[in-house]
Amino acid sequence: MSHLEKVFETTDLLLRTEHSLCPGCGEPVALRTILELIGELGLRERTICVAGIGCYTAFPMIMDVDVLQALHGRAPSVATGVKRVRPDAFVFTMQGDGDMVSEGLQEVLHAAARGEKFTAVVFNNAVFGETGGHMTATTVLGQHTKTTIGGRDRERHGNPIRIAELIAQLDGSAYVARAAVHTPSGIKLARQYLHDAFRTQLDGKGFSLVEILTMCPTDWFVPPDQGPAFLERNLVPIYPLGVIKH
Amino acid sequence: MHATVTIDQELCKGCLLCVPVCPPRVLVMSETVNRKGYRYPLLLDGCTGCELCAKVCPDFCFEVYREPKPRGAAAA
Amino acid sequence: MSERALMEGSAAMAESAVRAGCRFYAGYPITPSTEILEYMSVRLPEVGGTCMNAESEIEAIGMVWGAAGCGVRSMIASTGQGISLMQESFAELANAQIPIVAVNMCRGQADYFQATRGGGHGDYRFIVLAPASAQEAVDLAQLAFHLADEWRNPVMIMGDFLLSHTSELVEFPAAAFPEPSAKPWAVTGANGRRGITLSPLGPPEKLSTDIAAALGAATAKHAAIRAAETRAETAHLDDAELVVVAFGFPGRFARYAVRLARERGLRVGFVRPISLWPFPRDVVATAAQRARAVAVFELNAGQMIEDVELAVRGRVPVHAIGGISHDHSGFGVGPLLNVDYILERIEAVYAA
């Protein structure tokens, strides 16, 4: 193929392509999209990522950007400290739904209300992946988890939280969108939303958040190739895709 | 041949996400398994270099190659 | 501001922190630490710093974590209840070797265990300093930032209601310590180098997952800190038959009582641990060697006395002469903060 040119390779901001996440997981695709954008926008040298705790905590050691590892739920306050003392840095948080919406809901709400000028990214797979498949605040009604056997029930387990809509109604948020990485067109939109969120931060407009629905076939108890269909069928109706605030 | 992909078979975890998104349907799963124990995609003739397999792959197995556009053609 | 001023201990400590280069502060109002937050909210913007009135103690310590992780000298203050909420972060800050200065304006002295043992997880330690006057609060604030950076370890200053609210004449020393050295461990953006990960979960180098090595590095320094950073005030130990041990601002009541006991002809000595961790074990042990007994005055049910007993190793009896001391406010200013009472207890132990 000597006459062919390489048109797609994994971004060099990924120091190693091998990782330990499950077959069919959506998080690596979301991560790669973020890193591609950072590379293309020339932000690597000023990027500080604040990482939460979840399956994606495997990423910091393979991402060639500075990362501050935060506690479960606490990335928004840590990112606040970072951005306040390094206003020229490009700061984004990386959290899961358990991290942001269960453990750390107060943190993200206040950071958004204050209009902190960083970008919050939440990978929402509606389940605690790393602990092995337990209910989070975004587990949808009827969804089977190890703590909602028989399906999440409104009476027994309460209702799921739409974090993006919550954030959007706060005056300090400037850009809020929800994407999914279960289809090529979804990935393309995720990339667009992330790009617009990053621009919002770079233009100093306020808090930006992108919720990315990701597949977790392992803890949805479906084969990996059924992940995208499960996401489309169960998550998208509850968590509609699109730009919510800009 | 106008396009192709390379597949790092040892990175693959056999999730199959690449197979259905391939428009010309030129990815098929192997009969044998890699060192991790997963079947992995094999490329048949007819790749268009559309990159969709690479975009959806969670394990970063794919690189995509295409024939350069002829000089001057881009202006058209 | 002049170099010499009548200031409340809380304001004096905050001013000293600013002069030590503190440029980020986050806090949540709680008596008796609120004055530090109020002071910083005015003072830090004057020097280009940032003060955050956070929405919870947990968020406050997160903010301090972020700023300190960027290499900026950062401080937080609260009282024991709020400090309790920060313990998870405290443990991880120590494990990640991120230097911060945390102030506990304690209600009484019941947070000795919390400060010296910690309520968080893992093998971590905080260096803990306990000032007994506004001037010492000034001096120890300077020292705290210096030690935090030198050892890459959090430092706690443990005060109380009295320290926070008593005004005294303080002098601010010019440049008590050299400028802090470079902080290559801080996250700054990977400019001209590979990215790093500043984490309590593993080493900073990418692709490495040697958690044991990282945690080992964070704790290996404990022995060196014990050797180098033990501080105590002593008085009248040469001929002391009874050694009184007390710390912090209440230690000043005990010191005064010891002075009155001396005036009455009692051979009483005094040890005031200034560093609660590392505890001045050798100082207490040496003092106890020549004495008949040791008496510990602390405003709690008996916490530091365990460190004293570890130092004394059973050679002489160790008596508790303090106790829980609160008035209706619950802020720790209770009936045992009374020199006459302490003197009576000293005399009783002395006579025994």
Added chain:
Amino acid sequence: MEREIVFTGIGGQGIQLMAKVLAQAAVDAGRHAMLFGLYGGAMRGGPSESTVVIGDAPIEAPPIVPACWSIVAMHPSALPALLAKLRPGGLLFANETLVDVALDGRAVVPVPATRLAEESGNVMGAGMVMLGAFVAHTAVVPLERVVAAMRAALPPHRTRMADANAALLARGAERVRTAQHAGAA
């Protein structure tokens, strides 16, 4: 030598301000001082106490003193418990308008602070009258330092009171000088 002065009264009488002004004046005069105020949540009417210790070296005494050199009593409510702390030979300054000064065996300096303040048309200024009397009698700090410290200590919404307070301080000081003169005669 450390001089311990305990101010006692009820909230609203200016106890905390008197103590703060005295401590600041001492520091401005080049001496060491310590100040510790204790007061309840109620802003007015509750017990209010403040301790000032003045010395020529860093203060050794704790802020809750076992014994004191002087008590300044603006109101009798908390005075009985405090009197036991007054050293033999110690001075009790009593706002005689409100405090019964018939205290056997003690040196009492009676100052009709509330009445003098009322006469000046400023009933809220009794504390300033008393403070003026206190420094004039004890000479622990010069009066002009007290006036300057008072001006500096007033919060912005009270600065218009500065001149009136200065007059009250002078009134208290004058009262003591007159009384001393009369006593000497």
